[in-house]
Amino acid sequence: MARILQSGFYDRETEVVAQELLGALLVSESPAGRSSGMIVETEAYLGEHDEACHAVAGITHRTTPLYGRPGIAYVYFIYGMHWCFNAVTRAEGLPSAVLVRALEPVEGIALMRLRRPRASRDIDLTNGPGKLSAALGIDGSMNRYPLQRRPLVIREGERVDATSIETTPRIGITRSADWPLRYFIRGNPYVSRFPRARNTAPAPRYR
DNA sequence: TCGAAGATTGTCT
C-alpha cells in the first residue's frame, strides 16, 4: 500500500503541493465501504494576499482551518448545496490550501454511483469539486480532519511528469481571476473543464 | 437583522 502523505508534504509552497498532489490517491472510508480516486486537477489558494482565497477575510469562524496545521482538510459549503474539499498547506498561521477539483475513480465506483444517482455517465461521477465530494461522501463533518488517518487519507500515487501538467487560471472566481494557479493532468478525461478551444472563443486572457 | 455574493451543478433552450 502506498505511503500516506505526511504533514511535511503539505508544509511547502502551495503551488508546489498543488502540482505534486496530481496523481495522488484520495481515499475515503465509510460504513458503506471504501471509495477512492486519483487526483487529476487542483487549484492553489495562496493566503490573505490572494483575493480569491477565503483567507482574504482574515480569521473568521469559516476560515480557521486554513490557519491550522498543514495536512488537514478544509471542507466548506457553497451555493447552498455543494461541498468543496481542500487540503491545507504551509505552516500554521499561513492560511493557504489546495482545492481538489477532479478525480479519476479507482475504488468503490458502485458506491459512487449510489451517492451520485444523477450522474448519467461514470465520467460525471468525480469531474468537479462538488461532484467528487458527493461521490466520496465528503461533507462538513470532515472539516479540519487530519488527512493522515481514516476516514479520509491522501496516499502517494503515480509520479506525474512535469511536462504532463497543464497550468491555467482558476475556474469560477472573479477576483485574481487571471492568476495561473490551476493544474491538471494533460489529456485526462476526468478533468472538470478544458481551456476554451472553440472557434468562438476570445483570445486567452492568461499568458 | 438584512442583503448580497459565492472556489457549483444540472436542466432547459
Add this chain to the structure above:
DNA sequence: GACAATCTTCGAG
C-alpha cells in the same frame, strides 16, 4: 449558453 436551485458566510446598518 443561460439560468435556477439553495443556504452559509460576512459585512453593513
